[in-house]
Amino acid sequence: MKTKSIIISVLFVTMALAMNSCSTNTIWEEITYGQEEPSYDKGELPVMVQVHTDRVELTLYKNLTHYIYLDGVLVKTLGNEKKVTLRALTPNTQYHLEITAFDGVKVLKKEQTFTTLKSYASVIGWREMDLYGNNEEEISYIRQLPGGDFLDFTHRYYHYSDEDYRLRRTDADGRVKWRSNIAAIHASVSEEGNIAAWSYYTAYKVNPETGDVLYKYTPNLKEGYINAAYACKDGGMVVVGRSETPYTYFCARLDANGQLINQEEGEQADELYAVHEMADSRVVAMGKKGDETMVAITFDAEGKIVGISTDSSEYRDLGYAYGFVQSVRDKNGNTYFLGNYELWTGTYYPVSMIVKVDAQGQIEWVHTMHDEGTEYYPTGFYFIDDDKLFVTYTGDTGYYSRNTKTHVALMTTDNEWLQDVMFNDNYAALYVWPLNEQYTQFVFFDKYGRILLLDTEGK
Numbered sequence: 001m002k003t004k005s006i007i008i009s010v011l012f013v014t015m016a017l018a019m020n021s022c023s024t025n026t027i028w029e030e031i032t033y034g035q036e037e038p039s040y041d042k043g044e045l046p047v048m049v050q051v052h053t054d055r056v057e058l059t060l061y062k063n064l065t066h067y068i069y070l071d072g073v074l075v076k077t078l079g080n081e082k083k084v085t086l087r088a089l090t091p092n093t094q095y096h097l098e099i100t101a102f103d104g105v106k107v108l109k110k111e112q113t114f115t116t117l118k119s120y121a122s123v124i125g126w127r128e129m130d131l132y133g134n135n136e137e138e139i140s141y142i143r144q145l146p147g148g149d150f151l152d153f154t155h156r157y158y159h160y161s162d163e164d165y166r167l168r169r170t171d172a173d174g175r176v177k178w179r180s181n182i183a184a185i186h187a188s189v190s191e192e193g194n195i196a197a198w199s200y201y202t203a204y205k206v207n208p209e210t211g212d213v214l215y216k217y218t219p220n221l222k223e224g225y226i227n228a229a230y231a232c233k234d235g236g237m238v239v240v241g242r243s244e245t246p247y248t249y250f251c252a253r254l255d256a257n258g259q260l261i262n263q264e265e266g267e268q269a270d271e272l273y274a275v276h277e278m279a280d281s282r283v284v285a286m287g288k289k290g291d292e293t294m295v296a297i298t299f300d301a302e303g304k305i306v307g308i309s310t311d312s313s314e315y316r317d318l319g320y321a322y323g324f325v326q327s328v329r330d331k332n333g334n335t336y337f338l339g340n341y342e343l344w345t346g347t348y349y350p351v352s353m354i355v356k357v358d359a360q361g362q363i364e365w366v367h368t369m370h371d372e373g374t375e376y377y378p379t380g381f382y383f384i385d386d387d388k389l390f391v392t393y394t395g396d397t398g399y400y401s402r403n404t405k406t407h408v409a410l411m412t413t414d415n416e417w418l419q420d421v422m423f424n425d426n427y428a429a430l431y432v433w434p435l436n437e438q439y440t441q442f443v444f445f446d447k448y449g450r451i452l453l454l455d456t457e458g459k
Helices: 008-019
Strands: 047-051 056-060 066-070 074-078 083-086 094-102 107-115 139-142 150-156 164-171 176-179 186-189 195-198 204-206 213-216 223-231 236-244 249-254 260-266 270-278 283-289 293-299 306-311 325-330 335-344 347-355 363-369 375-385 390-398 402-412 417-423 443-447 451-455
Touching: 008 390, 047 107, 056 094, 066 083, 074 083, 074 223, 083 249, 094 283, 139 186, 139 375, 150 186, 164 204, 186 223, 195 223, 204 223, 204 236, 204 306, 213 249, 249 270, 249 283, 249 293, 270 335, 293 347, 306 363, 325 375, 335 375, 363 402, 375 443
Parallel strands: 223 270, 347 375
Antiparallel strands: 047 056, 056 083, 066 074, 066 094, 094 107, 139 150, 150 164, 164 176, 186 195, 195 204, 204 213, 223 236, 236 249, 236 270, 249 260, 270 283, 283 293, 293 306, 325 335, 335 347, 347 363, 375 390, 390 402, 402 417, 443 451
């Protein structure tokens, strides 16, 4: 692992320390990146202010006696200290800070109004999400909407038909905004916050504000099925999967009213597994051809092929564990797909991967996360900065020892791996596997690297 900045190291060390000592009552705090000493105008007291959820940290630069007021009340008088923390503040609350000091000639002053950060830790008990009764529901996936709300997908324990999956939107504090009765096994959230959900046979355009179905589409595929759908900026939707003819894909493009514009079927890929809209209304879909070749097919706004890119390796087996769980797009129009396949190292075993497709629809690189003898499964990734991806994936070393290797990683969009922190079994699952037989706990990281706990048994 290459040595990087102290800032990045502190980010992950802080998470690891917190993870080892946390409980479901803990308020997790946003990691604050370091700042340079500020430049101040003449007569202003040099102070750096770092705001957290329940405290504010002050860095002082002059060896003077400082008088610190909070909302007009004198709370600290400091002699030559360089650091001070004002604690026991209320999260998501506005305060007025005033600091004065006398340098022997003039009074220096610093004033600032700040708002403490909102707590983004949530504990959602089964009573809030148990749609079926008898504690039968658990979380399958979580996605974050623009603005901080969460879309989660739940299903009944030991039931995996289309009718046993549901969607729900909650705010960052776990308050339910809506629950749907859509029989969908998965969903995608676009950069604009549009939602597409799908089962194997029907795709739904979902109103993100209410959870209502705006329209649905059922392709005429007796032997085929849907693998993914995406809600486009123009109000339409793109749906991809396997055609009813063996070793052919299908891609359907719908308009804003849910009417079919075009449905393509072809042999350029055996089937398509994921799809994401590009910056110019084209869409790119990931599929496979045979067991060794990944295929990226680009379609225009009418649903017609305009480009194909492939990437092959004899060490892959795409015939068994190949698939994708999430996709994101950066500001430059590149698309990233998070998925998995089987890798050959004397024997086949599942690995996680990230595939970057550039703005022209060409596969630029494939990054694999693997460790000899451990099955790794992808769970989620988000942008922290414009050029950094925050990645989570989890290991499974056997039926009775799931998630003994849960990873949180940071990488650049140029495929430079910056950090990879592994958590052991105290806080096991990132999405779907149980912590132990008594209750299920899920640890989720949002796109800012903040930690969200979801507990399906109220623990």
